[in-house]
Amino acid sequence: MSTALTITRTAITTDPVSRIVKPARALSGSALLQLMWLASPALPVGGFSYSEALEAAVEAGCIVDEAQAARWLVDQLQLGLARSDLAVVAKAFGAWRRDDLATVIELNDWFTQTRESSELRQQAQQMGRSLVEWLKNRDGDPRVARLATLSPAPTWPVAFALAAAQTGAPLREALLAxxxxxxxxxxxxxxxxxxxxxxxxxxxxxxxSEAIPAAVEHAMRLHDSERQAFTPMLAILSAQHETQYSRIFRS
Structure with missing residues (x-):
């Protein structure tokens, strides 16, 4: 495990058999294409401009080659995304489909409050706002107006959950995207x-890609009390990146 994510790992199963979960319904061609669109780097939300402290990890000497970069990102997926971002998308996805704004607000507040540096919080909010603007150009879904009212800003996982819910795709496929x-x-x-x-x-x-299905299944199984955001070294490096002498990325 990478030195940058030094916390005790709970089991995230990687056995291929455990990853086979049948979707509730077939994924239509239209829904698949819309999910691919949402996952595309061409989506105008600015995701390409963030490294999520990876650039600071390189500067600190924590990542110097391909092997270390791979370990770092797999750890970040399993210790961070699976327990936090993906878990929020999973809960918000269902809340948007039920039009349960109270749960959406609760999830947005939780995600905002658990960003451990100003950079990570700004990333979540900027990408969320950008997706709101993109959604406004698509159709007249009244839920988009409610998303836009979230304070202090709609966060990226909560906004993505609405965009994914609009596609009609099953939850698992939305999380994979x-x-x-x-x-x-x-x-x-x-x-x-x-x-x-x-x-x-x-x-x-x-x-x-091999590790993502298990991370998605883990996120789908989490109860609200099990959701967590605890990657202390990422938080430290993100804070250091804010004053890093030379940098390419916004976080």
Whole structure:
């Protein structure tokens, strides 16, 4: 496990058999394409401009090569996203479908309050606001107006959950899209920050793709009391990145 995420790991099963979960219904071609759209780096929310402290980890010497970058990102997926971001998307997805604004507000507040540095909070809010603007250009869904009223700002996982709920796709597929979009952005950040070549980036993306289904299943099983955001070294590096002498990324 990477030195940057030094907390006790709870079991996230990686056995292939445990990953096989049948969706509640077939995924239509339209829903699949819309999920691919949401996961695309071309989505105009600015995800490509964030490294989530990876750039600071490179500066600190925690990541110097492909192997360390791969371990770092897999750890971040399992210790961070699976317990926090993906878990929030999972709960918010159902809340949006029920039009349960009270739960949406609670999840948005929790996610805002658990961002451990100003950079990470600004990232969550900027990407959330940008997705709201994108959603406003699509149709007249009244839930978008309610999303826009979240204070102090709609956060990225809560906004993504609404966009994914609009597609009609099952929850599991929505979470897979969210996680893969994150993975692709982070690999692109590693290509620039470490740096290494495209082939190395594709190998890392392959490792993340293998780990994502289990992380998604873990997030779907979490009860509210089990959701957590505790990656202290990421928080420290993110705070250090705010005053880093030379940097490419916004976080």
């Amino acid at each position: 969210f996680a893969f979009g994150w993975a692709e952005n982070m690999v692109q950040a590693a290509l620039k920050a470490v740096p290494f070549g495209q082939s190395a980036g594709q190998r890392i993306l392959g490792r993340l």
